[in-house]
Amino acid sequence: MNEYVIGVDLGTSAVKVSAMDHDGKIVAQQSYGYDLHQPHPGYSEQDPRDWLYGTTIAIDRLILRDGLKAEEIKGISFSGQMHGLVLLDADGQVLRPAMLWNDTRTTKQCEEIKEKMGEKFIDITGNRALEGFTLPKLLWVKENEPEIWAKAKSFLLPKDYVRYVMTGKQAIDYSDATGTVLFDIKKNTWSKEICDEFGIPMSMCPPLIRSIDEAGTVTDSYAMFSGLKTTTKVFGGGGDNACGAVGAGILKPNMVMSSIGTSGVILKYEPDANVNYHGALQYECHAIPDTYYSMGVTLAAGHSLNWFKHTFVKDEDFTAMVNKAAERPLGANGLIFTPYLVGERTPYADADVRGSFIGVDSMQNKYDFVRAVIEGITFSFRDILKIYDQHGQDFDTVVAIGGGAKSAFWLQLQANIFNKKVVSLTNEQGPGLGAAMLAAVGLGWFDSLQACAKKFVHFGKAYEPQSEIVKKYDELYKIYHRIYDQTKDLSHDIMKLRNSWD
Ligand SMILES: Nc1ncnc2c1ncn2[C@@H]1O[C@H](COP(=O)(O)OP(=O)(O)O)[C@@H](O)[C@H]1O
Numbered sequence: 001m002n003e004y005v006i007g008v009d010l011g012t013s014a015v016k017v018s019a020m021d022h023d024g025k026i027v028a029q030q031s032y033g034y035d036l037h038q039p040h041p042g043y044s045e046q047d048p049r050d051w052l053y054g055t056t057i058a059i060d061r062l063i064l065r066d067g068l069k070a071e072e073i074k075g076i077s078f079s080g081q082m083h084g085l086v087l088l089d090a091d092g093q094v095l096r097p098a099m100l101w102n103d104t105r106t107t108k109q110c111e112e113i114k115e116k117m118g119e120k121f122i123d124i125t126g127n128r129a130l131e132g133f134t135l136p137k138l139l140w141v142k143e144n145e146p147e148i149w150a151k152a153k154s155f156l157l158p159k160d161y162v163r164y165v166m167t168g169k170q171a172i173d174y175s176d177a178t179g180t181v182l183f184d185i186k187k188n189t190w191s192k193e194i195c196d197e198f199g200i201p202m203s204m205c206p207p208l209i210r211s212i213d214e215a216g217t218v219t220d221s222y223a224m225f226s227g228l229k230t231t232t233k234v235f236g237g238g239g240d241n242a243c244g245a246v247g248a249g250i251l252k253p254n255m256v257m258s259s260i261g262t263s264g265v266i267l268k269y270e271p272d273a274n275v276n277y278h279g280a281l282q283y284e285c286h287a288i289p290d291t292y293y294s295m296g297v298t299l300a301a302g303h304s305l306n307w308f309k310h311t312f313v314k315d316e317d318f319t320a321m322v323n324k325a326a327e328r329p330l331g332a333n334g335l336i337f338t339p340y341l342v343g344e345r346t347p348y349a350d351a352d353v354r355g356s357f358i359g360v361d362s363m364q365n366k367y368d369f370v371r372a373v374i375e376g377i378t379f380s381f382r383d384i385l386k387i388y389d390q391h392g393q394d395f396d397t398v399v400a401i402g403g404g405a406k407s408a409f410w411l412q413l414q415a416n417i418f419n420k421k422v423v424s425l426t427n428e429q430g431p432g433l434g435a436a437m438l439a440a441v442g443l444g445w446f447d448s449l450q451a452c453a454k455k456f457v458h459f460g461k462a463y464e465p466q467s468e469i470v471k472k473y474d475e476l477y478k479i480y481h482r483i484y485d486q487t488k489d490l491s492h493d494i495m496k497l498r499n500s501w502d
């Protein structure tokens with residue numbers, strides 16, 4: 001009998017499920033898209049039931065359309081968009097739409113955390129309190145929706161909610177727990193000190209599990225709903241960036257990952273919890289037991305390109321649009337874009353800054369704008385790489401994953417803007433692959449994730465920096481880097497005005 005594991009990649013734009021065999025060969029894939037709701041500036045929400053239905057439909061299609069036999073599916077694990085708050089009542093029912101990682105309404109709560117705990121907060125959690133994280137969202141609900149708060153008995157993160165419905169058991173894995181900033185990264189447990197300081201009952205924090213731990217099996221009711229068998233084992237899974245790093249083979253410090261999904265991420269493997277970036281970068285538990293990673297996040301990476309396409313280039317697909325942008329000259333005829341469409345996280349923790357096009361010229365066409373968007377997103381990654389430089393951290397290879405890594409033009413552009421070798425994967429499903437690997441190791445198919453990576457992770461083409469182009473992008477980056485300081489006050493004033501008109 002064939003045996004498969006399923007990796008569920010619960011992204012912001014869609015859920016993608018991939019079935020893999022013992023050799024790491026992808027035998028079937030399905031995906032299902034859902035909406036993002038942005039009712040006010042800074043708000044970003046999704047309905048957890050959309051994730052559940054999307055995941056279930058996609059799994060169902062693996063069985064009905066791709067012919068996978070349910071009894072052949074031995075294990076399932078997850079990669080999930082991080083930080084999103086799913087609030088549950090005493091019956092485990094969802095109390096309000098989930099507030100996502102790119103929801104920035106919580107500036108006031110972040111300031112309150114900083115005032116009350118200062119540097120101690122970073123010592124405990126490894127992180128500054130930023131708008132996207134879960135604790136500020138809990139505090140926002142407590143302050144603004146007291147009737148909902150009164151009913152709240154526990155919280156979960158996005159993929160943990162889907163796993164909960166599958167297994168009937170609530171749990172959060174360590175890699176996602178660090179992203180709540182309610183977690184003590186050195187003691188490896190929920191922080192009583194932080195919970196007490198902010199009036200979060202410890203009983204709201206679910207049990208912690210490792211990414212490769214079995215969380216349970218499929219319940220009778222979920223088996224009826226999905227077509228799965230109750231014998232399928234369900235494993236913890238991890239935050240999407242931890243899983244992306246596993247699936248991209250980032251298992252030692254000389255490599256970093258760049259991910260262009262809805263968000264953009266530069267991530268570095270860290271062997272212990274002791275490197276201190278003083279909150280300039282996020283510090284999280286890895287999905288690989290007892291290891292860590294640091295990362296910087298551009299809030300609107302793929303999201304910026306997606307916004308541009310849906311607003312101005314509706315009738316073309318991404319590949320056609322990006323290929324036309326590749327034909328425009330380097331620097332898009334003098335146009336520079338900053339991707340702060342929903343505020344920014346790294347290096348500027350600024351919820352109120354917004355993006356700009358600088359250098360608009362009547363000789364530019366639509367595809368110059370697309371090119372500027374792609375270049376601007378990539379410059380924002382260079383801002384993150386600069387932080388690693390400043391901390392004396394060096395590496396030689398960047399492994400690129402996410403939807404943006406589908407484009408050879410963008411992979412070469414990353415190599416030129418970073419001045420580093422950029423390597424692609426033969427399949428860009430980094431986080432989904434990582435999730436499937438967690439199930440494969442959890443099932444005992446391999447002794448370790450490292451052993452599994454030897455079979456499952458396949459590097460594709462390497463893109464080398466081209467020295468003449470590197471020089472030009474260096475010059476352009478210097479100008480890009482000045483835009484934040486020169487536009488932030490304008491952005492903040494516009495935001496104040498918008499809010500006063502609401
Ligand atoms: N062919 C393509 N070329 C370049 N970029 C692409 C292409 N297809 C998708 N993208 C980018 O990838 C993004 C989606 O990436 P993905 O990793 O699937 O996101 P998420 O996991 O957040 O749902 C899109 O918003 C778009 O910007």
Ligand SMILES: O=C(CO)[C@@H](O)[C@H](O)COP(=O)(O)O
Nearest residue numbers: 011012081082101261262263
């Ligand atoms: O906030 C973060 C990481 O801290 C984001 O990276 C989210 O985890 C969402 O990821 P994508 O949907 O872009 O994969």
